[in-house]
Amino acid sequence: MNIEIFPDETSVAREAACFIAATARAAVAERGRFVMAVSGGKTPWIMLRMLAQEEIPWENVYIFQVDERIAPSGSADRNLTHLQESLLSHAPLPPEQIIAMPVEEKHIEAATQQYTHLLENITGSPILLDLIHLGLGPDGHTASLIPGDSVLDVVDREVAITGVYQNHQRMTLTYPVINRARKILWVVTGKEKTGALCHLLNRDASIPGGVVQQNQATLFADTTALGSLDLSLWKEHPLTIGIASDHGGFELKEALVKRLQFLGYHVTDFGAPTLVPEDDYPDYIIPLSHAVSKGTVARGIAICGSGVGVTVCANKIQGVRAALIEDHFSAKQGVEDDHINLLCMGGRTMGLEVAWDLVQTFLQSNYSHAERHLRRLSKVDAIS
Numbered sequence: 001m002n003i004e005i006f007p008d009e010t011s012v013a014r015e016a017a018c019f020i021a022a023t024a025r026a027a028v029a030e031r032g033r034f035v036m037a038v039s040g041g042k043t044p045w046i047m048l049r050m051l052a053q054e055e056i057p058w059e060n061v062y063i064f065q066v067d068e069r070i071a072p073s074g075s076a077d078r079n080l081t082h083l084q085e086s087l088l089s090h091a092p093l094p095p096e097q098i099i100a101m102p103v104e105e106k107h108i109e110a111a112t113q114q115y116t117h118l119l120e121n122i123t124g125s126p127i128l129l130d131l132i133h134l135g136l137g138p139d140g141h142t143a144s145l146i147p148g149d150s151v152l153d154v155v156d157r158e159v160a161i162t163g164v165y166q167n168h169q170r171m172t173l174t175y176p177v178i179n180r181a182r183k184i185l186w187v188v189t190g191k192e193k194t195g196a197l198c199h200l201l202n203r204d205a206s207i208p209g210g211v212v213q214q215n216q217a218t219l220f221a222d223t224t225a226l227g228s229l230d231l232s233l234w235k236e237h238p239l240t241i242g243i244a245s246d247h248g249g250f251e252l253k254e255a256l257v258k259r260l261q262f263l264g265y266h267v268t269d270f271g272a273p274t275l276v277p278e279d280d281y282p283d284y285i286i287p288l289s290h291a292v293s294k295g296t297v298a299r300g301i302a303i304c305g306s307g308v309g310v311t312v313c314a315n316k317i318q319g320v321r322a323a324l325i326e327d328h329f330s331a332k333q334g335v336e337d338d339h340i341n342l343l344c345m346g347g348r349t350m351g352l353e354v355a356w357d358l359v360q361t362f363l364q365s366n367y368s369h370a371e372r373h374l375r376r377l378s379k380v381d382a383i384s
Contacts, residue, residue, distance in 0.1 A: 001186075001214040003201075005226050009189045012220045013046035016187050019218065020047075020131065021054035023183060027130045028060045035123050036131040037064040037173060037181075039143060040079035043189045044135065045086040052090035061093060062122050066132060067144035067172035068101040070108065070161075077168060078103075101159075101171045112159040112171060119158065119177070127158055132173070132181040136188045140196045140207025141165075144172035152208060155259060175211060179263045184217040194227035201229070205364035213265070241363070242297035244270035244288040245310075246281035249303025249347030252355055256301065259356060265363070268297055285313045292342050293319035299363060300342035307346035314342050326350065331358045335365035337373050 006012045024034040034056075038044060063083070071077040080100045088098060099118055105111035119127045134142045145152055146165045151172060154160045158177040162170045178184070188197055196207060200219075204210040241260060245253035250272055260267050268291070271284040281304045292300040292314075300320075302310035307324045314322035322342035325331045326349070334340040343362045345355055367373075 001217040001219055003219045003231060005231070006220065006222055008222050009043050010046065012187060012189050012222050013043050014050055016047045016185060016220050017050035017054060019185060020051055021056050023131050024056045024061060028057045033060045033062065034130050035062045035064070036133065037066045037129055038083065038133045039066040039135045040082060041135045043187055044133065045082050047187060048083065048086040049090060052087055058091055058093045061097060063087070063093070063098045064119060064129070065101045066134065067170050068103050069168040069170050070103045071168060073104060103171050108161055112157065112161060115159045115171070126180060127177050129177070129181045131183045131185060132178055133185045133187060134212065136186065136193055136196050136200060136209050138192045138196055140199055140209050142209040142212060143178065144170035145175070145208035147208060155262060176262050179213040182216060184212065186217060186219040188219065188221040188225045191224040191227060193225040194229065197221060197225055198229055202366050203364050205361060211364060240266045240268065240297045241299055241301065242268045242270055242288045242291050243301040244284035245303035245347065246272060246279050246284060247275055247277050248305025249345070250275045252347040252352060253303050255352050256355065256359060281309050282313050285310045286317070289314045289317035289320045289342065293317050301359060302342060302344045303347045305346060305348040307344045307349065311344040314344065325358055325362070328357055328361055331361035332365045335362060336368045339367045339377060
């Protein structure tokens with residue numbers, strides 16, 4: 001993730017407006033239109049007012065909403081109200097090209113499908129937005145992906161309805177469409193965001209914002225949000241995934257590949273390409289392990305019937321730190337403390353949902369670089 005820090009909220013808003021304008025001009029030049037989704041908030045309304053002053057081919061711009069409270073038209077609680085006041089009142093944008101979430105519909109669940117179709121009509125299917133603007137709450141929420149809400153588990157829909165949060169249900173884009181965007185722009189200001197910002201930079205899945213992909217993301221924050229955080233601890237690490245299995249893990253591998261791709265991960269499948277009942281796991285795990293060792297992929301996932309064989313095989317390759325994982329705690333701690341880079345699982349020992357939880361936890365965790373763990377791993381590396 002590209003990170004830029006500015007002295008104050010106004011500077012963040014100004015630079016964010018310039019970033020959006022440049023992205024819009026490039027998108028129109030390349031594809032003939034620019035489609036973005038915007039979130040709400042005090043700084044974003046300043047950003048949009050500044051964006052209105054930019055030289056943009058507005059006739060080719062389409063604005064969707066990231067999320068919206070279920071409230072009456074014109075309500076001050078509605079993001080649309082402020083979006084219209086901040087942008088539409090100041091920019092030569094055709095009013096019909098701000099596409100509002102239909103939160104006033106009687107059948108609100110059906111309205112999510114309606115909004116999905118509106119998105120598809122402009123971007124195609126699967127939905128691919130040029131840019132999604134996101135904010136970050138002190139509790140780590142982004143869009144209306146709220147801590148503890150079942151909307152966090154939605155992987156088969158692009159738009160969903162939340163439970164009640166701060167007196168309102170909301171309609172929100174979900175992780176699949178957010179993570180598929182060409183670019184993500186985070187705008188984070190205010191000292192109350194420092195804790196959540198630290199979790200975001202750590203890609204900490206304990207907050208909703210930590211689950212958003214960072215490969216295509218840019219973060220603009222002010223110095224008060226940064227607080228005392230040391231940016232040198234975070235560097236850009238594009239997360240590409242390699243996966244492999246023999247016949248014992250083939251069905252699980254195929255299901256995981258689909259889910260990972262739906263969430264926007266770049267996945268390289270090292271095989272097996274088809275189900276071959278008599279195949280041998282080393283034929284697939286060795287190429288995967290070499291890719292992990294060389295850095296061709298950032299993380300690896302290896303599956304056989306029990307997970308034992310692929311673990312033994314992967315750990316024969318220098319630079320690979322593979323572990324057989326069967327519980328959530330180990331999937332997280334294994335990365336944070338022991339710096340594992342290859343997750344091994346048994347296709348015959350666990351179901352898809354358990355495996356999916358382990359995969360997400362593994363991919364969203366980061367090595368802590370704590371002195372005690374560095375010391376311990378150096379002793380392991382010294383073994384000849």
